[in-house]
């Protein structure tokens with residue numbers, strides 16, 4: 001399938017999901033996750049109308065950035081080692097995986113302007129998952145006010161691989177409730193308006209539960 005065909009199918013699903021919960025599809029940013037595919041395939045995604053690309057490793061990001069540069073908005077979605085921040089900080093538009101103070105400190109040191117960051121939350125509580133425990137997120141956000149170049153734009157999570165829709169919804173709802181609480185504090189360094197949640201298998205449910213940024217790889221670009 002071409003990316004354009006996949007995107008057409010995906011837009012139908014997104015429109016259905018939006019209709020069922022009274023949202024506007026323009027509220028949703030589709031991030032095509034290109035970590036499994038070539039530069040050519042990433043380029044095809046841009047030609048199909050995608051504007052946002054996501055990579056989870058430094059090498060993949062830099063390889064694609066080298067060819068496609070400013071044609072895309074770049075999202076870093078994987079766990080980020082502090083020592084690699086300086087190599088990607090000028091290329092990325094958003095970081096979805098802020099999960100510790102040392103990383104915030106390094107971003108602050110290397111960035112020349114405020115970097116929009118999502119805080120990664122382990123909303124399902126699975127041991128294998130990265131991210132802060134939901135109970136620790138508010139204190140962490142509070143701590144981040146000392147870093148002028150770190151702007152908390154939202155929360156991100158990876159849902160568990162489960163078939164039970166209700167279990168998934170509960171995870172997404174938990175993230176949304178936490179986002180609402182932080183957003184409502186109106187902290188200057190943490191507007192916290194966005195929710196980065198939903199992947200190939202669960203993006204429709206994530207949209208119904210409030211996702212603003214969905215990160216879709218296999219079902220969109222392969």
Ligand SMILES: *Cc1c(COP(=O)(O)O)cnc(C)c1O
Nearest residue numbers: 033056077199200215216217218
């Ligand atoms: C790979 C990846 C995705 C996309 O996963 P698919 O199931 O292929 O859509 C989304 N988010 C993160 C953090 C990823 O690493």
